[in-house]
Amino acid sequence: MQTLYLFLVLLLLATLVYHFGRKRAIAVAGGQDWVQSLHSLPSYYGLYAAVWAALPAMLLLGLWAAFQDTILATLITGELTAGELKGQRLEFLINDIKALTRGGLAARDASPELRAVAETYARYQQLSQILIWVLVLGLALGGGSLALKATHPELRARNHVESTVLVILVVFSSIAILTTFGIVLSVLFESIRFFQKVSWQEFLFGLHWSPQIALRADQVAASGAFGAVPLFAGTMLISVIAMALAVPIGLMSAIYLSEYAPRVVRAWAKPTLEVLAGIPTVVYGFFAALTVAPAIRDLGTSVGLDVSSESGLAAGLVMGVMIIPLVSSLSDDVINAVPQSMRDGALALGATPSETIKRVVLPAALPGIVGGILLAVSRAIGETMIVVMAAGVAANLTANPLESVTTVTVQIVVLLTGDQEFDSAKTLAAFALGLTLFVVTLTLNVIALHIVRKYREQYE
């Protein structure tokens, strides 16, 4: 909250400085009639001063907001080593202390040591807040007044402002890179820590997955088993079912809509099908778990099959429905990109429309279609909510779609929701699974985009 107020005060200050800068530039030029003697328009002098007032201060504020918690936590960690607090879980203690300072935790429930530390924490927090107000406002006023003082007809205000804006744009555009690095680093570091506890051979090739952490050390399978093959198999099974539904329907509807359908039908059917792509996956999950899965189970029971109520089939079919619009719109794009002259040539030779499509259009569009299907596969592998809600949690190694299977994404969710300690092999396993997922989907995407791009170059 403090950060927000300070930010708003800074904005106000910058607006004021802008007006002063503009006025001052006009004054330096010798009045409104002599503005052309300035290098830049007066508003740029205002902007120049405003940038000097706001930018360094905002940077400082941003750093403070990002790191104050960490720094404060380190500061009080020193005090925690004393007395009975020693040896307890640090993060819990810090949470307690924060709750105490906020008044969220009743003071009488806390031990006197904890209360003492909480008081220190509150003092530090207050100090840091006063400090940041003083520093930020000082920096803003200092920068602003320096820039105002520098106003001079020869000052290249516009160029300075524009190059600052350009730098800001470059910083913005590297956020995307930072995100990728963030993903890679966060997932990688935790995975490395996981592989120090569990060997990667066991993880990639082990056939048994049961990550429960035992309550007592002497319990059976106390360390848990982290063989991820059942998860990979489950993911594959559900993706295969989904693709078996989505590819024929998606492809055939794309062909029909682009080659056969009357204009009116296309104008209505295409957007309606694309509605499927806009529906949140949690809705599909609900549909799968409460409508499709019971229906399949009842159907199976009526023909004498024993179907699990969390069957991979239900999750796979619903996921297939979700993917139909992806396959169909990507195929539609590539089919439309095939030049009309090729169709005309085949038709002129006496081929029927379907022969033209099967022998000429589809082979020409094949790379694009394959690329689209790969993208759809990567989507199916990374899909989470449908499988979390409709597929099971138990890691069965089976190829039977009527049984309950689990997937990589389900296990990530299961391992990371609820109470968790951050260092246990169980939590770290989620990051190892995330790394696998990231690598596989990224590879699929790179290949798919490469195929699509290479194909497009042929006809353009």
Place this chain on the structure above:
Amino acid sequence: MNNDAEPNKGNATPTASDNVNASLKRRYAAERRFRRFGAFAVVLGLIFVAGLFGDIVSKGYTAFQQTYIQLPICFDAKLITGEGPAGCANEPLQLSDEALAFDRLSRANYRKLIRKALRERFPAVSGRLEKRALYRLISPGARFALREMVLEDSSLLGQRMDLWLVADDDVDMLVKGQIDRTLPEAERRIKDRSIAWVDSLAESGQIEKKFNTIFFTHGASREPEMAGIAGALAGSFYTLTLTLVFSFPLAVGTALYLEEFAPKNRWTDFIEVNINNLAAVPSIVFGLLGLAVFINFFGVPRSTPLVGSLVLTLMTLPTIIIASRAALKSVPPSIREAALAVGASPMQTQVYHVLPLAIPGMLTGTIIGMATALGETAPLLMIGMIAFIVDIPQGALDPSTVLPVQIFLWADSPERGFVERTSAAIMILLGFLIAMNLAAVVLRRRFERRW
């Protein structure tokens, strides 16, 4: 032609056109089959759309009504404040300030009032178990409504009023016909004697279905009849607002730089490939990123709209960037050249001439990105927005949940009453999404310019 010119001797080898003619029937059949298959695929797709929506609506429309039971409630002053006469004489009472203190009124046992009214309505009920079953007709949350009434107007004390109280979810399901009365008693959640009470109430007109305001004004609850989406809506609102504030400037800046200013070199190529690939990274991986970087490294508080919006920002950025670049691309170069020709700097050209023309397209992309963010669930589970939160969050730093996560949580609940509420929440969510997408379409139609 040569073949035709030569005389055909009896049953000699057939000509090419004979071959073609003979195969025509088969080929036309194949043509029809192929075409029918295509039409079938489209129809199947449309059936899926209709089935999905039909299923959700048919399950959820009943949740917009809630069963209420009318009972004469006596605000017994003696029971509530410990002062004044017992029972209700419908006369104004003089009570001491101490008795009317906020503390005492809010701590009083209002459940007793309801129980007493129920016992008076069904005097034949006796025995502990039977009484308990009787009390279960009314929702355990109903007493809070009574408390609110008394806190607002203490002159109610000593009065008897006919009030509509929220019925329990089992009664609600029974009245809505979602519990099969023909099932054997052991398989039903609601027993025969309760059904008899409900029928007796219905006969005397003391049961009524009313519009379900609770659903729109309450936060989460363990009792289906007291559960609402207000908390989740507020959480979604804060999360989405922050996401918009973070992602729009970032995306527009990135698009502007990459499309208009960036030199074509390896670094910018790398950024481009990166953005395209980020758009296809599974959303759950962004959740892992949020957990490891924002929560564990930067110490952003868990479960808050702030951390949720940071994750969703990173997730929607690629979508908005790609749309914004397309919008910039569609502005014709002549605009830029004209501006540059009269002496504008490149930055001035962009800010005063190109951006205003590209903004509608960028906004369209942003709305679509926001719609995906609104429906996103998986990464938010990782960063703790899954907590059970009864209070409606008041700001971006309060623990909260969002609408899709609420749907996920309710879908997991075993009570029958939650099924219809989940479907209703989905209808609300889909309503928002449809509205946003329509807005995007309208925006595009309205401002789209063909150059």
